[in-house]
Amino acid sequence: MFKCLKCGKCCLNTEMVLTPSDIRRIEKLGYVLEKFAVKSKDGLYKLRNINGHCYFFNKKTTSCRIYDYRPIGCRIYPLILLLDIKVITVDSNCPARSTVTLEDVIEKLPLIARVVEELKLNFDLSKVKIVL
Numbered sequence: 001m002f003k004c005l006k007c008g009k010c011c012l013n014t015e016m017v018l019t020p021s022d023i024r025r026i027e028k029l030g031y032v033l034e035k036f037a038v039k040s041k042d043g044l045y046k047l048r049n050i051n052g053h054c055y056f057f058n059k060k061t062t063s064c065r066i067y068d069y070r071p072i073g074c075r076i077y078p079l080i081l082l083l084d085i086k087v088i089t090v091d092s093n094c095p096a097r098s099t100v101t102l103e104d105v106i107e108k109l110p111l112i113a114r115v116v117e118e119l120k121l122n123f124d125l126s127k128v129k130i131v132l
């Protein structure tokens with residue numbers, strides 16, 4: 001079972017993609033899209049970095065300011081999707097990556113499916129490989 005070390009490394013230099021529902025949920029909190037996100041060349045919104053960390057990361061407490069409302073991708077992490085080779089794997093930057101189990105992946109599959117659906121990704125979950 002994944003044992004998060006609460007190190008906050010995953011919130012540094014984030015490239016986390018936001019789904020439309022992430023954006024709506026965060027905007028409802030009063031945050032302005034152009035401030036907390038940047039639009040990448042592929043047209044997707046990603047979390048904005050400020051001084052090397054996510055806009056929502058509180059450096060003093062090493063915690064997320066919107067934890068209960070955080071993006072789906074942050075809930076899935078340290079699992080990542082490698083779209084080009086159709087693989088679900090664990091981010092090599094996570095110091096607790098070795099604690100991730102197949103059960104963790106199975107538990108997160110509904111969230112992964114939601115990201116795939118919301119972003120209309122070409123990623124058939126029935127054919128994907130899981131590499132831990």
Ligand code: SF4
Nearest residue numbers: 011054056057064074
């Ligand atoms: S939204 Fe929260 S959990 Fe996600 S990268 Fe930003 S600070 Fe970290």
